[in-house]
Amino acid sequence: MSAVRFGICLVALSVVPCFAISGDPMIPDHIGFSEAPDLSEEISSVRIVSDRSDPPVFTISHTESGGDITVQVTSTEDLFEGWVNDKGIWNHSNWDYWWLNTRISSGIDNMIYAGVKLYQYCDPNSNFDMYVLENNGDVSEENLNWNGPGSNPLIINNPFRNIFLRRPTIDKEGIVDEDNITYIFSGSSSISFTKIGADGTILVSGETIITGAGAWTNEIRTAVTPDGRIYIVWSCDMHDITISYSDDGGTSWATPISLCYNGSDQLNKPQICCDSNGNAHIIWQHWTGASNLLSYMKLYPDGSICIDESYLTSSSNQVWAPQMDIDEEDNIHIVWAKSSQSVTSAYYTKINGNIDGSGQPVSDDDLTLIPEAAFLSSQNIRYVKCTVDGYMNVHVIFERGEYGRHVPKAMYYIKRNSIPMLRVVFPDESVAFVEMTGSGTDWEGTFAASGDGAYSVQVSGSNSAGDTGVDLYEFDYPGTGIETGDCGYGFISSIRNYPNPFSSQTAFVYSLSGPCEVSIRIFDIRGRLISVLTQGEQIQGSYSVDWNPGGIDSGMYFYSIQAGSSTVIGKCLIITE
Numbered sequence: 001m002s003a004v005r006f007g008i009c010l011v012a013l014s015v016v017p018c019f020a021i022s023g024d025p026m027i028p029d030h031i032g033f034s035e036a037p038d039l040s041e042e043i044s045s046v047r048i049v050s051d052r053s054d055p056p057v058f059t060i061s062h063t064e065s066g067g068d069i070t071v072q073v074t075s076t077e078d079l080f081e082g083w084v085n086d087k088g089i090w091n092h093s094n095w096d097y098w099w100l101n102t103r104i105s106s107g108i109d110n111m112i113y114a115g116v117k118l119y120q121y122c123d124p125n126s127n128f129d130m131y132v133l134e135n136n137g138d139v140s141e142e143n144l145n146w147n148g149p150g151s152n153p154l155i156i157n158n159p160f161r162n163i164f165l166r167r168p169t170i171d172k173e174g175i176v177d178e179d180n181i182t183y184i185f186s187g188s189s190s191i192s193f194t195k196i197g198a199d200g201t202i203l204v205s206g207e208t209i210i211t212g213a214g215a216w217t218n219e220i221r222t223a224v225t226p227d228g229r230i231y232i233v234w235s236c237d238m239h240d241i242t243i244s245y246s247d248d249g250g251t252s253w254a255t256p257i258s259l260c261y262n263g264s265d266q267l268n269k270p271q272i273c274c275d276s277n278g279n280a281h282i283i284w285q286h287w288t289g290a291s292n293l294l295s296y297m298k299l300y301p302d303g304s305i306c307i308d309e310s311y312l313t314s315s316s317n318q319v320w321a322p323q324m325d326i327d328e329e330d331n332i333h334i335v336w337a338k339s340s341q342s343v344t345s346a347y348y349t350k351i352n353g354n355i356d357g358s359g360q361p362v363s364d365d366d367l368t369l370i371p372e373a374a375f376l377s378s379q380n381i382r383y384v385k386c387t388v389d390g391y392m393n394v395h396v397i398f399e400r401g402e403y404g405r406h407v408p409k410a411m412y413y414i415k416r417n418s419i420p421m422l423r424v425v426f427p428d429e430s431v432a433f434v435e436m437t438g439s440g441t442d443w444e445g446t447f448a449a450s451g452d453g454a455y456s457v458q459v460s461g462s463n464s465a466g467d468t469g470v471d472l473y474e475f476d477y478p479g480t481g482i483e484t485g486d487c488g489y490g491f492i493s494s495i496r497n498y499p500n501p502f503s504s505q506t507a508f509v510y511s512l513s514g515p516c517e518v519s520i521r522i523f524d525i526r527g528r529l530i531s532v533l534t535q536g537e538q539i540q541g542s543y544s545v546d547w548n549p550g551g552i553d554s555g556m557y558f559y560s561i562q563a564g565s566s567t568v569i570g571k572c573l574i575i576t577e
Helices: 035-040
Strands: 001-011 011-014 045-048 058-065 068-075 085-097 102-106 112-117 128-133 137-147 175-177 182-187 190-196 202-209 221-224 232-237 240-246 259-263 268-276 279-288 292-298 305-311 319-326 331-338 344-352 367-381 381-387 394-401 407-417 422-427 430-435 435-439 442-448 452-462 470-476 492-498 508-514 517-526 527-537 542-545 554-563 566-574
Touching: 011 435, 058 442, 068 452, 068 470, 102 268, 102 381, 102 394, 112 407, 128 175, 175 221, 182 344, 182 430, 221 268, 232 279, 240 268, 240 279, 259 292, 259 305, 268 367, 279 331, 292 319, 319 508, 331 381, 331 394, 344 381, 344 394, 367 407, 422 442, 470 517, 492 566, 508 517, 508 554, 517 542, 527 542
Parallel strands: 319 381
Antiparallel strands: 001 011, 001 470, 045 137, 058 068, 068 442, 085 407, 102 112, 112 128, 128 137, 175 182, 182 190, 190 202, 221 232, 232 240, 240 259, 268 279, 279 292, 292 305, 319 331, 331 344, 344 367, 381 394, 394 407, 422 430, 422 452, 435 442, 452 470, 492 508, 508 542, 517 527, 517 554, 554 566
């Protein structure tokens, strides 16, 4: 049986036996605006701050028994689940504003993007200080006085996917869909809509789509389903959680729909996200006059109610400004500050987004996967915001400092390491997640085989400093794969692929020292097999194999070239013209 393993330290490359290809020559040194060069002039200062840290490295194997597959993982460091120490990102000694307008998002490269809007009473400008963080929260890059196209906090044409720095305190909220189109909303009595193309072209600019919205303090939130429905949600006059949606890319909008109305209580600060099945999940804070409760609602893809208003917190926990994000398994991660001012605490809970309530409320105990708990206590904390990366880690920023004008304020970061995790791609391309068990450096996870063929397993785990190691491990079940080294003594003596990056075609050029079995495979960033370019015995000599990935999305891809006893792993970047 053959198994191919290659390791990735975040997006930095770590290669198993044979030749290493290091560095990222195809990735720009900083966030770029390749289709909108005039925008780069708006960045007054771009500074590379730190190098990547060294995350854990894994040794991986597997065994098969009675249709079950167990993946064994040995790490070079102890793996740790839970909250790591917080880190300072931004500070100002005498901030002329009541609070910070902060934002956070994550990219497909699992880097974290955080911003602080530079609005002050004395200087109401629209710029941000924007920071690119490593997956452990270390500042990799700072962009001072930064802004995106049309004064929107949008990162255009990064190597993986455009990113809107969402989850603001006030002002604009936006989302990027699967086609790299960005939808942005703002307003209060009326809601305006802006649409930006994948290349930064502004397609719609500030068009009024809803009047009489009564959206308190501009707090409009948005999400998009996999099939392209765009949702917006807001609190109408602080008593009515209201939605609208568009099924045609923002050309037309449904008449606003009341989801939950209470004339005596305050219902405000709603948030929304959509899962892989097209369901919409909404949370908000419900003020009863004595307590601020965390409320949750789920909608079916047709907009009907799946789970009606359900309370996720007890009356003793004063929820303020809850924020959430959804992971690839459709679990929902929620953070909030207890109370709104002065000394407070930061809380976290995780709920199951796959529950079906059939239109009825669901109990907290049924929904909850991780009970609410404070991860920061007795501090001046406000506006806690989160994003979840592809490894199920939760990244959080928050404001720390005295409440009010002309007092010091700072933006901090903290991370919650996920349980060490297997992400399994089966031969039929279905995906399952397996939480590993173990301790220290030794872990394992077991899952049932679904049939013969190639299995791809992504292994991820973090150390106590928040450094996340990632490995991709591929094998054939039940032993029908290539046996390397049996047909000769050859190995790869040289290799390159050119051009890289490319838009339509690249060539893998390599030389063999002798006869051997050769396999060239292409994987996406999740470890899913995309293409097999060649597979069979080759003699000593030089070879060139072309790859034309027609119809494949722009982004980063990995190639695995296995020849005899040697394996080379590299990566290439597709940029669609």
